[in-house]
Amino acid sequence: MIQKGLDEIEYPNLAPRLFDPVKYMLAGGGKRVRPTLVLMAANLFTDDIQDAVIPAVGLEMYHNFTLLHDDVMDKAPERHGRETVHLRWNENVAILSGDAMQALAYQLIAKTPSYCLKEVLDIFNQNNIEIDQGQQLDMEFETRDDVTLDEYIEMIRLKTSVMLGAALKMGAIIGKATPERAQILYDFGMNLGVAFQLQDDWLDCWGNPETFGKRIGGDILCNKKTYLRIKAESKLSRPESYRGQTEEDYIEMYKNYYILTGAEASCRKAISEYVNKANACLDQLNMPDEKLSLLKALASKLENRNA
């Protein structure tokens, strides 16, 4: 349904080259997590989820816009194994086609049925400004050495988790859920999103190299601030590389640093806590288990994933 919706987007005729990078981004794959969450949430409250498809596609368009501009800001060479837009074309093309994606996303969101257009638009707007705030904090953190765990969690909450919450809340509203239930689903998504991001930090050290998709220890080598590093540094200064040390040795030393300082255990505990918070939200919905099975499976899959 989502792929069909993406395929059926009507691009304006004038200046067709503006939309080549847009199509390139959307063809880059990805798991379509956000639009799937929109449809899953709508489906909790209605059997006919057709009304949710175009807004779901709009959210996926928006997500891809944020990836496109983030790649420019991060000077990232690759995304999903393909050259990024600013390298394949150039930076101006990446900026402008990103802006066009944002406008196209809003055109799709504007097709939300009138009974909930205002509510869905408000959720979407709130999400969009928060994502920009998250990206701002992320950039500020790069040059700061005193980032606290609370600040870090706030940053990942804004940068990545709120969109999972927004996806579920939009779907719920389109499915005519009560405001209370829509908000509970938002909280579920946000907590799950934080757990997901923390799990990502953990997997960078202890994921399965066969399936993780990224190099194990990548965050360590590029000196990235993660939950593990912030927590460990609050206990003990971080180690320095020594003469003759290989990259593998350096990664191994850091993993031991994270274990010895308790950062590894603390990270796993935090993941569990956020998953538990998410599950507690589902319980508050007071819905039959079989209705919630997909969302519960999602939470459980996340807690046990190793890649």
Add this chain to the structure above:
Amino acid sequence: MIQKGLDEIEYPNLAPRLFDPVKYMLAGGGKRVRPTLVLMAANLFTDDIQDAVIPAVGLEMYHNFTLLHDDVMDKAPERHGRETVHLRWNENVAILSGDAMQALAYQLIAKTPSYCLKEVLDIFNQNNIEIDQGQQLDMEFETRDDVTLDEYIEMIRLKTSVMLGAALKMGAIIGKATPERAQILYDFGMNLGVAFQLQDDWLDCWGNPETFGKRIGGDILCNKKTYLRIKAESKLSRPESYRGQTEEDYIEMYKNYYILTGAEASCRKAISEYVNKANACLDQLNMPDEKLSLLKALASKLENRNA
């Protein structure tokens, strides 16, 4: 009213530095033409234009977002006599705060009263994607030597004129005009916008240097494609500078080239035609002259401006 609306924008608390460049852009001045048009159009149909203020401010926010990202793409050093955001901060800040301005603009537009939210949002969305298309064509034209006059007019229509039309149409819809009258005002604004841009091309050569604000001949010196140049080149190859020629001589030679090829006369004729088209739209409104006096004055001021 507009300045008050701009002053009362509520910025989110988290990541406050994200909004510093936004405030800087909005404090940069400008004539607030677009929000003024929103209010003028609303006022044609209603005495209480309060409902139009926040959407008008949203449009001004959006306009400033396009200026901010255009400045990045054009590597412009100055805007309204002040350093551009990408120089005062850096390029990433300019990209991200521009994205935030787009999101903030939509938050303001979402406050349009519910009786016309969907219509105003559709006009706004259409405008936004067209502006991106115009900027795309403008960038493509830089490396093309076969741009036709029709293509040029289409580009300026998309890049600058549609927003004047959209401003008037939004105001009219908020003022509860009929769809026909709202569309007529759109056409008025679009035609006036094209005339304004062509006048800008003409003033680059023959404007009053005391009041034009930009250096006379600036377009000629930076080799910019304008109506004058495209028209002149369709008659006669453009002149080349000769040994020992000063910049002033070069500009003078180009002005003569434009006169001798009839490009100057053609440009003035085109301006008149677009102003006439605009005025014809006002006549179609069938409204008392005193109601339309402000818009008529605007058209007449434009045709006779020399700076």
